[in-house]
Amino acid sequence: MRAAILQETGQDKLEVVDDLEAVGFGPGKVRVRIRATGLCHSDLSAMAGVLPQPAPFVPGHEASGEVAEVGEGVTHVRPGDRVLICWNPPCGACLSCRRGQSELCLTALFTSAGVPGFRRGGMEVFGFAGNGTFAEEIVLGGAAAVKIDDDVPYDIAALIGCGVTTGLGAAINTAQVEPGSSVAVIGCGGVGISTIQGARLCGAARIVAVDPVASRREAALRYGATEAVAPDELPAAKQRLSPGGEGFDYVFEVVGTSATARTAYDNTRRGGAVCIVGAGATDDFLQLNMFELFFDEKRILPSLYGGTDVLRSYEKFIDLWRSGRLDLESMITHRMPLAAVNDALDSMRSGEALRACIEF
Template identity: 75%
Template sequence: MRAAVLHETGQDKLEVLDDVEAVGFGPGKVRVRVRATGLCHSDLSAMSGVLPQPAPFVPGHEGAGEILDVGEGVRGLRPGDRVVLCWLPACGACPACRRGQTELCLAGFMNAGTPNFRRPGGDVFGFAGTGTGTFAEEVVVDAGCAVPIPDDVPFDIAALIGCGVTTGLGAALNTADLQAGSSVAVIGCGGVGVSAIQGARLKGAAEIVAVDPVAARREAALRFGATRAVAPDQLADAKQQITAGEGFDYVFEVVGRSATARTAYESTRRGGTLVIVGAGAMDDVLQLTMFELFFDEKRILPSLYGGGDVLRSYERAIALWRAGRIDLAGLITHRVPLSEINEALDHMRTGSALRTCIEI
């Protein structure tokens, strides 16, 4: 089958090959024909080495498709079912799952060192611990990674729900649980940031300031519910004009860098809430003094995969989309076939795309 492969960490181009085989099918597994996948910034971070990922590997974790085959012992799934691929499935039995914090389950990462694909020249990994690797025509995953979706949900919409939408919406609805009438700033307005903006709008935020260096993204943020959109060097002025310099009630950092997290902290009012959504590097350290932590009493809330039960978050996103309360189709600004994957990477790097849908 065809798949896009990164041969070495640090390379900025993928090679689309036709000699890749998905491996590992057996008891408890399903084989999925990928129909659509989104390009998430986390894929770029894994390619560059910001996120740890063995190479060679097939990127992609935000996908949807249909089941081709099910292994022994799999219940509730059958060939032909339409599914969204969950890159962080819950085992249901670990301490995190028993506490109801299923987004913190690490079971999906237990096989991180097991190759998920094979070529004549050797093994190839899939992205993330689940080994999804959705930049491929087929994937083999644990049955818990394949979540059935209703027939009226298009594959491209389902793919977005698999990561970016769930992450951004959940940061506002689950992690922050922000209050109506509040002031909000969102730093980083790609697909995840714009989803956080939509979540803030749903919760009744009075002011939502979108912060991004790319003009096209700022314009898009206004269409999705931001009340104002500014470049990073204009954030201080917006803080002064909207909050009289006190700071925003909620600030979402959706970049994954200590520098923007520090800016987000400084933009949050005393007693306010800073939500960290961006996935950053293991050696990028955010510095805060012990005095300011004590004196400012700002809540710092990391949000992993939307900070809530993933399956319920999927269902909620679908319900909101059906009701016209959130716009998901508008998030897809570019569509390309797998053969043009490197063009899609360029769109992401330049910031010209909110989300690019790879049609496979």
């Protein structure tokens, strides 16, 4: 089958091949024909080595498709079903799941992320985060294939599989933005735009979008931001838009660096909430002093995959999309075939695309 492979960590181009084989099918597994996969910044981070991932590997974790085959014991889906891919499906039995924090379940990552999911000739090839959706077919644990209704287009389902759920969930579930509050969102790619939409749905009165790319700032205004500024304009916006210039009620960091996290903290009012959404590197440390932590009483809220039961979040966000309250169609600004995957990656790096989508 066709797929796109990163041969060595640090390379910025993928090799599109036509001789890759998905392996590992058996009891408890499903084989899925990928129909659409989004390009998420986490894929770029894994390619660059910011996120840990053995190479060679097939990037991609935000996808949807059609069930081609089910293994023994899989009963919730059958061949022909339309599914979205849950890159970190909850097991339902671990301590995190039993506490009601299924977004923290590590069972799937521990059992699949370090196991090669593909083979090319005599070479083993991994899938990013145990997935690898830049391929025509993929073998996954049964729980990772989440059945959806036929009215949900493949490209929309792919977005909900990661970026939309992560951004909306940060605002709605993790931060629980209050009506009438003030919000700033640092980083306005696909996840940041979803965070803005989440804050709007929660009833935030002021939503300031912060991004160095002018096209992304313009897009943020269409999705619910009340103002959009470049990073160097944020201090002035803070003085102008918050009482006494004290800062925003909620600031979301959707980039994944200590520098932007520090900016988020500094622009949050005392007693406000800093929500960390971006996925950063293990060697990038955020520095806060003990006095400010105590004295400012700012809440630091990390948000992983939407911050709550991801399967229930899928249902809620699909319902919001159906009702017309959530705009997902216009977020996909680039649609292209797998052969153009490197062009899609370049458009993401340059900020030209809120979300690029590979269609099979």
